[in-house]
Amino acid sequence: MFCLHTCLSLLHPAIVENPDIGYNARDQAMRGTLRRAAFTPVKNPMLLQRTIKQSVSTTGVGLHSGRRVEITLRPAEPNTGIVFHRVDLPEIVDLPARADAVGDTRMASVLQQGSVRVSTVEHLMSALAGLGVDNLHVDLDAEEVPIMDGSAGTFVYLLRSAGLLEQAAPKHFLRVLKPVEVREGEGPGAKWARLEPYDGFALSFSIDFKHPAIDSTANAAEIDFARDSYVKTIARARTFGFASEVEALRSMGLARGGSLDNAIVMDEYRVLNADGLRYDDEFVKHKILDAIGDLYLAGKPLVARYVACKSGHGLNNQLVRALLARQDCWELVSYESRDTAPAAFTRDWQLA
Numbered sequence: 001m002f003c004l005h006t007c008l009s010l011l012h013p014a015i016v017e018n019p020d021i022g023y024n025a026r027d028q029a030m031r032g033t034l035r036r037a038a039f040t041p042v043k044n045p046m047l048l049q050r051t052i053k054q055s056v057s058t059t060g061v062g063l064h065s066g067r068r069v070e071i072t073l074r075p076a077e078p079n080t081g082i083v084f085h086r087v088d089l090p091e092i093v094d095l096p097a098r099a100d101a102v103g104d105t106r107m108a109s110v111l112q113q114g115s116v117r118v119s120t121v122e123h124l125m126s127a128l129a130g131l132g133v134d135n136l137h138v139d140l141d142a143e144e145v146p147i148m149d150g151s152a153g154t155f156v157y158l159l160r161s162a163g164l165l166e167q168a169a170p171k172h173f174l175r176v177l178k179p180v181e182v183r184e185g186e187g188p189g190a191k192w193a194r195l196e197p198y199d200g201f202a203l204s205f206s207i208d209f210k211h212p213a214i215d216s217t218a219n220a221a222e223i224d225f226a227r228d229s230y231v232k233t234i235a236r237a238r239t240f241g242f243a244s245e246v247e248a249l250r251s252m253g254l255a256r257g258g259s260l261d262n263a264i265v266m267d268e269y270r271v272l273n274a275d276g277l278r279y280d281d282e283f284v285k286h287k288i289l290d291a292i293g294d295l296y297l298a299g300k301p302l303v304a305r306y307v308a309c310k311s312g313h314g315l316n317n318q319l320v321r322a323l324l325a326r327q328d329c330w331e332l333v334s335y336e337s338r339d340t341a342p343a344a345f346t347r348d349w350q351l352a
Contacts, residue, residue, distance in 0.1 A: 047171040047335045047345060049134040051075045053163035058154070060146025063120055063239075063258055064108065069142040073158060076135035078169035081299060082128060084111060084118045088141040097125060099297040099321050105314035109294055119144040122313065123239075126293030127155035129301060130230030131164065131352050132345070134171060150238035150262040151278075152289055156231055170334040173345070176304035178329040182318045191310040193291075193319045198305035200226045200344035205288050206309045211242075213266045218281035223288055225344035230352045234292070236278050237285035240264035243272065291316055298324065303333065303342060 057072040076083070082097035095101060095111040095118050103112025108120040124145050128136065130152065138145075148154035181194040202224040207214070223233060241258065243265055258265075264282065265272045279285055287308075294316035295302055308315070323329055335341035 046337060047341050048166045049078050049169045049171045050132050050164050050166055051077075051080075051135040052133065052159060053165045056158050056162040058146070058148075058158060060148050060154075061262075062142060062144030063147035063150075063262065065119070065142065065144050067142050067144070069140060069144060069146040071146055072139040073162060074137040074139065075165070076137050078135060078167045080135040080137075082125065082133075082136050082138065082296075084121065084138045084140060086116055086118065086143070087139045089116065097121060097297055098299055099317055099324065102297065102317045105312070105317055107313075109297065109313045109317065117143045120147065121145055121297075122290050122293035123148075123152045124155045124293070125296045126289050127152040127159060127235065129292050129296040130235060131156065131159050132171075132301070133159060133164065135167070147239075147258070147262045150264070151236045151286070152234070152293075153236045156235045171345075172300050173303045173333050173335075174298055174300040174323075175331050175333045176302065176323065176329060177331060178326075180319065180323045180326060180329050182315055182322055184315060191312075191315060193306070193308040193311040193315045195302070195319060195323055196305045196307065198303065200224065200342035201302060201304065202226075202344075203288050203291060203306045204308070205284055205291065205306075205311070207284050207287055208310055209283075211266065212269050213271050214283050217277070217283055219284060221281050221284045221288060223285075225347070226342065229347075230292075233279075234285055234289050237282045237289050238262070238264050238278065239286055240266070240283055243267050287311075295320060300332070301345070 052073060052075050055072055055074045057070060059068060059070045061067065062069050084095045084097060086093045086095070093113060093116045095113050095116065097111065101111045101113065102109055103117070104110035104119075109122045109125075110117055110119040111121060118140060124138065176195050176197050179194060179196045181192060183190060183192040185191060202222065204220070204222040206220040208219060209215070228234075239262075241263055244267070260273050264277065271277065290313065291306060291308065291311065294313055295306060297317070298320045335345070338346045
């Protein structure tokens, strides 16, 4: 969740579906590799890794920096993972999307390598998890992923525009074997997050902001991707914040790119956005959207149930790190057939 101000105008993403944008020789070689790795569907195939078919770009504004950003998504070979690239620097710096690379969690999940940062990765990571994308290069000409409309919806559109490609490599999952929990505080004010063994992927989240506009909506939600569509139920939930916190956040170098066009903004009593909410429970659903992105920094899709109360980017990152540090609590698995895989992972990406 991010807190925002209302000083900037609506973003107008310019989408370019051009596989040769700025990467002529490299992309030509990559497309040849991907064609060789492409999978020919058979009955009940094993679950395979995914990338995108071609490069796709858009521009937007960084939520916290307020700067214009161009982002390009490019195909990647099997077992690459998700890798961010700062292409605006004298030498390109690569930042793999991993929980142990997160250096800051104030209002966003921030990847860091030395002094080089990529901020606000969680919405894009959430879209990648929701559509089952394993391998991707993400080029940025600034230090922040653009906020777009404050949800993961634009990133879902970009990925679908590029097309998804199954690759000739088994998809690996991180299956939770024992519960792992992290906690801050005690009593009614405690914040906590937990991962539990579960044959699929489900998330349960509760919030408590003590604000009239939020309290009038559902403060808890549970999503199980064996039955629920990521695109339909989660992807369009926007980040939200409070007008009263704007000046304090700006003094910290945060929320300089926020507006009513990329967030739900509230005064002391009500939502200020003229078009209201997209979901009756949009606030808690955005927290679930964030959690999906933060959890995907484990490096693999989780076979688990996530349960949280008032958690945020910091606790989510602590949870993933705690899980990975306890090797008796997880194992890597792949599925030889869609028949043996949990239903949460067998939905076609178009229907996600």
